[in-house]
Amino acid sequence: MTSVSTHITAQPQPFALSHLPLARHKREAPAPTESAGDARTEGDRALAAEYSTALLLAANRESNINIRPIPADSSFGRWWGQLRAAFRSPDVVQWMRDKGINAESITLKPESGTITFKLKPSVDPEQKLHTVGQDDRRWGAISGPILQAARVINAGHEDTAFTPPASDLSESAPWFMVGRFYQERQDLTGPAMRRRAEELDRDQGFSRLDPSSAADLIESRSADALQKQEATVGDVLNRYEAINELRHLAKSVDIRNPEQIPGELKRRTLSLSSPSTYQPISASQSNRVSLVQFLEDHGWHIPTHHEQLENLATALSTPAPKMPAHGNLGGALAWPVPLDQGDLQQLKADIGTGKIGDIDLGPSKNVLDYLLSGRTISAAEQSNPRRLIDTWITSPKGKALGEAIQTAFETRGVKGSASDWLLTALNSESASVSGDDVDHQAPGQIEGYRLVSAENSGKSPSTVVKELEDHLVAKGKASSPEKATIQAHLLLASRAPEFLIKDIPEGVVVGTHSWVSLATAVARIEAKAPGNTASMSYADVMLEASVAPISDDERTVEYVAQTDAIKHWSVANGMDYPSTDASMTTAREAYSAQIRELREAAQTHIGQMPTTRGIALEQLKVALPHVDPELFEEKTITLQPSNRHFPGLTRYWTCISMVEDSKAHRTQRIIGGKRAVVS
Structure with missing residues (x-):
């Protein structure tokens, strides 16, 4: 490996995070000062000199050329430093520590969001290569700041893997990454490299980007964009400051004397990160704030006993779930304000004509058949419907149809993404099938089939899903069992995602209190990240559910979710679906009575078992x-x-x-x- 050492007289400036003004809420970042602009110009000039030297080495057929160190005030250096800061974020450090990752072995593909690494030799003597993507729950939840910085550095190029500054020893960057960032040509011959090196030395800097043709690129790497990314990492640092204080307090406080807690929350202070969206006006000159104020300002419940301290620390240290691409696959039906019935009927009518814009659906009975184009669905695709549906959305036929629907509805004053419109069409009944819209059916029904009913009480979720698939075929809603599998997954993802949870124990069946607990837990997670639970196991869901709500909003979500689950429980247990406050009270009382009976039975002393x-x-x-x-x-x-x-x-x-x-x-x-x- 060849490294380009600094050969200019000016030494690189140490990386410094930009400071945001103090405020109570989020504020727009201030315009960069002239001195900051001058520092960036000087940094870019210094880096251009290093890149010139790298060009000469490349012209001489040197390989593995790295520039070391990177001028921290240069445009590239600031983003490279932001990427380093994102890797040093406490949640990422904890993840790497838990898995035993060797930081120096990491390579990153920012466009696809995958990371490849080896474990430390003490953990894995065989030194196998591991790759995880956005489908990995923990990496997907914590990788946002890393990938955002990495994509700016990658400057829109194809998904090239590179070694990020993930370890404390990372002081260099590949020369081609620097060139790409500044839009330098990557296809130069040896003589052309030498000429370009001379130009860089003569001009004392890289060529400026053309605002007319590179406006988006300029905006993505602007000082304002960088400050927003710095603030994102700063928020994580602040949160972990609070987590550490809460955990320390939980260990030190006397469980028998919880009255100590309020005073300790006021006495303990946090040292805030300057680049952060949280800027309290009452912070001290040293940028410190009391722990209780930090909690209050974020709308979190103030703990009053030991269990609440531990719960709050656990909740704050649990990465927020990440919404997958295309959410819960509901399209416009899952918008905060769902597509109204008139527009939905219009969409169904458009599909029924067999032509939308320039797209001719031909003999296909519905959108799913059109996208399949007569081909069969493989066993592998049946086992992972989500992946197949995502493939349809990004396929040429899927994109074209989504864009055609998008254009048709924009003329009617209804705006939405092409992918959302395609998913809406997939969720809608084909015009060849008569019947009311699914949203007008009784609660808990999908295409006329009731998921939770007295007849289904005691059935496993897999049995219910299979019966739904058979129902779709029998009623002509799906033209084959294989298509019914995909259709059922699509419909359940946005309407009853608890049925898609993996590895549900045998005892967790429809109509039981355990099913109410699962449905409530799933709804809590889906409220944070629609579509997230489709890839989760029962154990994953219930582990997250073991953390109690920490804000009024979360408590409301839990209450609404449990209320809905109890309504369906009442139907499964032979009662009418509660539609009034009085009937809901009756259902809740019946559910509570069952819970009491189960608890009393579990606590009953049976005595010594006879031998x-x-x-x-x-x-x-x-x-x-x-x-x-x-x-x-x-x-x-x-x-x-x-x-x-x-x-x-x-x-x-x-x-x-x-x-x-x-x-x-x-x-x-x-x-x-x-x-x-x-x-």
């Missing part, structure tokens, strides 16, 4: 009341002649052992004195 030996002793006392019970424990019985069930003179038996034997009928005859010899 075979104890039962035998009681039977002997009844059969032989004149015999001292202690004799029942002595080996005083033998059998003449012996047989395969009871060896003869070579072995003696106790009365209890005879009764314990599985051949109870033979034992009873022997106890009765037949052919038994008592010594």
Whole structure:
């Protein structure tokens, strides 16, 4: 590896985060000062000199050329420093520590969001290569600031893997990454590289980007964009400051004296990160604020006892779930204000004509059939419907159809993305199928099939999903069992995602209190990130649900979710669907009564479990009341002649052992004195 050392007289400035003005709420970043602009210009000039040297090395066929160190005030250096800061964020550091990742082995593909790494030799002596993407729950939740900075650095180029500054030893950057950032040509011949090096030395800097053709690129790397990214990482730092204080307080406070907690929350202070969206006006000159004020300003509940301290720390240290691409697949039906019935009927009518804009659906009965174009669905695709649906959305046919629907509705004054319109069409009944819209059906029904009903009470979720698929085929809503599998997944993703959870235990069935708990937990997560739970297991869902709400908004979401789940529980348990406050009160009381009964049954003392030996002793006392019970424990019985069930003179038996034997009928005859010899 060849490194380009600094050969200019000016030394690189240390990386410094920009400071935002103090304020109570989020504020727009101020315009960069002239001195900041001058520093950036000087930094870019210094980096251009380093890149010039790298060009000469490349012209001489040197390989693995790195520029070291990167001038921190240069445009590239600031974003490179932001990427380093994102990797040093506490949540990322904790993830790397938990997995045992060797930071120096990391490579990053920013466009696809994948990270490749090796574990430390002490963890994995074989040094296998591991790759995780955005489908990894924890990496997907914490990787946002990393990928945002990396994509700016990658400057819109194809998804090229590069080594980020993930470790404390990372002081260099690949020369081609610097060139790409400044839009330098990457296809130069050796002589052309030498000429370009001369131009850089002569001009003392890179060419300026043309605002007319590179406006988006200029905006993406602007000082304002950088400050927003710095503030994102600063928010994480502030949150972990609070987490550490809460955990320390939980360890130090006397559980028996919770009255200490309010005073400690006021006394303890946090050192705030300057680049942050949280800027309290009352912060001290040293930019410190009390722990209780930090919690209050963020709308979190103030803990009053030990359990709440631990719960709040756990909640704040749990990365927020990330919404997958295309959310819960509901399209416009899942908008905050869903598509109204008139527009939905219009969409169905458009599909029924067989032509939308320039798109001719041909003989296809519905949008799903059109996208499949007659091909079959493989077993692998059936096992991962979400991936297949995502493929349709990004396919040429899917994009074209989505854009055609988008254009048609924009003329009607309804705006939405092409992908949302395609998903809306997929969720809608085809015009060849009569019936009311799904939103007009009874709660808990999908295409006329009721998921939670008295008939389905006690059924496993997989059984219910299979019955839904069969229903779709029987009613002509799906033209084959394979298509019904995809259609059912699509419909459930936005309307009853609890049925898509993986690895649900056998005992968690429709109509039970356990099902209410699962449905409530799923709804809580979906409220934060629609579509997130479709890739989760039962254990994952319930682990997140074990953390209690920490704000009024979260508590409201939980209450509404549980209320909805209890409504369906009441139907599964033979009651009418609650539609009034009075009927809802009745349902909730019935549910609470069942919970009490289960709790009381679980707490009932059964006593010592009877044993075979104890039962035998009681039977002997009844059969032989004149015999001292202690004799029942002595080996005083033998059998003449012996047989395969009871060896003869070579072995003696106790009365209890005879009764314990599985051949109870033979034992009873022997106890009765037949052919038994008592010594």
